[in-house]
Amino acid sequence: MIIGVIADDFTGASDIAxxxxxxxxxxxxxxxxQYLNVPPHPAAPDVEAGVIALKSRSIPAGEAVAQSLAALDWLLAQGCRQIVFKYCSTFDSTPEGNIGPVAEALARRLGVLGVVACPAFPDAGRSVYMGHLFVGDRLLNDSGMEHHPLNPMTDPDLRRWLTRQSTDPVGLVGWPVIRQGAGATRDALAEAAGRGERLVIADAISNDDLLVLAQACAEARLITGGSGIARGLPRNLIRAGLARGGRPAVDGVDGAEAVLVGSCSRATRAQIERHRAGHPVLAVDVxxxxxxxxxPADIVAFVDAHRGAGPLVYSSSDPDRVAALQETYGREPVAHALDALFGEAARVLVAAGTRRIVVGGGETSGAVVTALGVTSFRIGPEIDPGVPVLVAEDGSGLGVALKSGNFGGEDFFARALDALAGAGRVAA
Known part of the structure; x- marks a missing residue:
């Protein structure tokens, strides 16, 4: 294994994988x-990149740090020469963490300063300019993320936000430097390290900027960011003769299907409405x-009654409705109840023969995959930017797609089910 990734949620892990x-x-x-939590055994010899999916985005910072350091130790034991800490391209966190505490802990364990922090993902409309995060043409705090039920993002200034979470100074390498190329960027990061800046926000407004960052960080022990930050890392290794290169391909998955959705994002709500036009859909009464x-039995009964028709079950609501439910029952109790609902429903469905599952939402994805007990997935072809086909390594014939809330086109759910059935054809 050459590259190791520590991801703070399951959909993010799929994204960077x-x-x-x-x-x-x-x-x-x-x-x-992609591994679900830290594996108890070594990686297979042919694995060049290992992605450990943690569910650490919204837990107490100390627990997130401990889990991330355990993942780091396992990846280093596999021989990884470069580590990536992956978080969401909308920088989902609170003023207390967890991005800053985890990134600083990893950097200290590796003994490095001047570590890039760049959540940009231009293919999904996320860009960073002069340290400010944009979603499309909107600043982060005017993109809908200010209403996130767990991690409301109210400040687009990433340097200011990360400083609140960090102990050491936070630097910035702005786009005027990035556009000068990898050499200038590398020098700027070295200067930041010389000033004692442990983490450094790096601008990127295009995929070319991400390739510049990758080239500048070819020898870096640690990089942090969204999935886009890894865009050019395989090229570094392949050109150096350390990896072979190729395209992802896995066998298609036959069998019954289900779509389970917990995300409340604008994009996901639009995708549900699109799916509703041609498929059976059940709204969960929270x-x-x-x-x-x-x-769970009610969800299972609905899915069983509509096998072959792409049945979708969702708990998604608009921000006002989510806020009202949290006010009535409490934020954590609602989240825990819905995670348990979807997780147990998925477990029963798979035990009864369901083999294609599409999940919408990071927290829901974590709950579902944890309940299924799958420990690792081979990465197949891309369905939409940031969302690949996943096929369980255990020989169970289970295919999964895990979609972050804001990802995917409006017809994503139907296309994802088709992609799981014909994964080999998608890769052709």
Whole structure:
């Protein structure tokens, strides 16, 4: 294993695994496996990139640090020469963490300063300019992320936001430096390290900027950011003769299907409405869940009744409705109840023969995959930017797609089910 990634949620792990497996043409990417939590055993010999998916984005910072350091130790034991800490391209965190505490802990363990922090993902509309994060043509705090139920993002100034979470000074390498190329960028990062700046926000407004950052960080022990930051890392290794390169491919998955959605993002709500036009859809009554009147058996019954028709079950609501539910029952109890609902429903469905599962939302994805007990996935072809086909390594014939809330086109859910069924054809 050459590159190791520590991701703070399951959809983010799939996102960056997709980036690394795909790479950049003509070189292609690396043979990539996504692990669910820290594996108890060594990686297979043919794995060039290992991505450890943690569910650490919204837990107490101290726990997130401990889990991330355990992941780091395992990746180093596999021989990784470069580590990436992956967080969301909308920098999901609170003023207390967890991005700053985890990134600083990893940097200290590796003994490095001047570590890039760049959540930019231009293919999904995320860009960083002069340290400010944009979603499309909107600053982060005017993009809908200010209403996130767990990590509301109210400040687009990443240097200021990260400083609140960090102990050491936070630097900035702005776009005027990035556009000068890898050499100038590398020098600027070295200067930041000389000033004692542990983490350094780096601008990127295009994929070319991400390739510049990758080239500048070819020898860096640690890089942090969204999945875009890994875009050029396989090219570095392939050109150096350390990896072979290629395109991701896995076998298609036959069998019954289900779509389970917990994200409340604008994009996901639009995708649900699009799916509703041609497929059976069930809205989860959160009041009924909290009062014990609706449980996993109800979801299973709905899916079973509509096998072959792409059934979708969702708990998504608009921000006002989410706020009202949290006010009534509490934020954590609602989140825990919905995670348990979807996780147990998925477990029962798979035990009964469901083999294609598409999940919308980072927290929901973590709950579902944890409940299924799958420990690792091979990375297949891309469905949409940031979302690959995942096929379980355990031989169970289970195919999964894990979608972050804001990712994917409006017809994503139907296309994802088709991609899981014909994964080999997508890669052709």
């Amino acid at each position: 997709n980036t690394i497996a795909k790479g950049v043409e003509p070189e292609g990417g690396l043979r990539t496996v 009041d009924a869940v909290m009062e014990g009147r609706l449980g």
